[in-house]
Amino acid sequence: MSAADGVKNHLRALLSHVDKYDLAPLRAVHVTNGYEIGEDRTVIMARVRDAGLSPVAWALVNWAATLEATSAVLWRPADGGVFLGVKGKLPCGAQVKVYGFVMFGVWTLSGVEPGHFEDIPISRLLEYAQTRTVGEANDDKGGK
Amino acid sequence: MNAGDSVRNFVAAFLSHVDKNKELPPVRRLMVTDRAYPFEDEPVSMCVADGPLSSVAWALVCWAASLAEVSVHLWRSTGRDGEVQVHVEGRLSSGVPVDVYGFVAFGAGVFPNLERGTFSVVPLSELLEWAKPIDGTGKGVVV
Numbered sequence: 001m002s003a004a005d006g007v008k009n010h011l012r013a014l015l016s017h018v019d020k021y022d023l024a025p026l027r028a029v030h031v032t033n034g035y036e037i038g039e040d041r042t043v044i045m046a047r048v049r050d051a052g053l054s055p056v057a058w059a060l061v062n063w064a065a066t067l068e069a070t071s072a073v074l075w076r077p078a079d080g081g082v083f084l085g086v087k088g089k090l091p092c093g094a095q096v097k098v099y100g101f102v103m104f105g106v107w108t109l110s111g112v113e114p115g116h117f118e119d120i121p122i123s124r125l126l127e128y129a130q131t132r133t134v135g136e137a138n139d140d141k142g143g144k
Numbered sequence: 145m146n147a148g149d150s151v152r153n154f155v156a157a158f159l160s161h162v163d164k165n166k167e168l169p170p171v172r173r174l175m176v177t178d179r180a181y182p183f184e185d186e187p188v189s190m191c192v193a194d195g196p197l198s199s200v201a202w203a204l205v206c207w208a209a210s211l212a213e214v215s216v217h218l219w220r221s222t223g224r225d226g227e228v229q230v231h232v233e234g235r236l237s238s239g240v241p242v243d244v245y246g247f248v249a250f251g252a253g254v255f256p257n258l259e260r261g262t263f264s265v266v267p268l269s270e271l272l273e274w275a276k277p278i279d280g281t282g283k284g285v286v287v
Contacts (some may be wrong), residue, residue, distance in 0.1 A: 007171040008162055015155050025149035028177045033170070049178070075170075 006033030013092045024059040053105030057128035061100045075117040076092045080110040157238040165210040167201040186243040193246035200246035201274035207244045222261045
């Protein structure tokens with residue numbers, strides 16, 4: 001295996017990980033061979049399907065449980081809605097970020113102003129995962 | 145495996161294609177998107193080269209040879225550098241549509257008539273010509 005095959009190897013690692021843990025379907029995957037991803041050495045970005053707060057948080061909690069050295073974030077761009085994300089390593093060592101857009105249920109997140117960025121404990125994701133509104137009751141499978 | 149997981153299946157299709165076509169130039173960056181989202185581009189898009197036209201064209205010719213239903217187009221960016229993207233669109237062996245592209249710096253006679261923001265379809269034979277090493281005259285390609 002050469003460094004030139006980085007994208008291929010990362011995809012292979014991602015695929016076997018997704019299959020092994022039967023993780024929720026993704027909306028998008030962005031993989032690079034490493035040379036242009038920012039300061040933090042992330043080579044795989046995966047986006048879970050847009051959904052309510054609880055299913056997005058569930059999808060991310062499941063990912064977090066399968067990755068090494070996991071951390072979580074919550075952020076809201078200046079011009080948009082709320083995102084949740086987790087960062088960790090696949091068993092092969094490749095750093096992966098998994099994130100999701102919260103379509104509704106956001107009202108349970110108090111104080112999240114546009115431009116907000118916050119590191120959160122994984123336990124907070126678990127709380128969000130257990131937060132169900134009436135509107136989300138039929139949508140708790142994360143689009144799976 | 146989840147049959148409803150199209151991103152997962154597109155990734156698998158890509159991997160099986162590159163396993164079958166071992167001589168393909170390496171991919172630098174790849175995006176796979178779920179087609180359930182109507183505003184996304186082709187489900188698989190990938191950057192395979194940037195640099196001089198001849199090397200970008202060569203990488204794209206190799207990819208084109210492995211794909212079905214190939215078409216080629218140029219697009220000149222509206223950004224500050226106004227670089228030219230050369231795209232090859234086609235289908236993987238499994239039928240999944242892909243967009244394979246490379247970047248060529250604008251300038252020094254490369255596509256001098258291609259305005260910013262312009263899209264231009266070119267024949268595959270043209271891409272083959274570009275893949276030949278440039279001669280010593282420094283002359284670029286005129287589109």
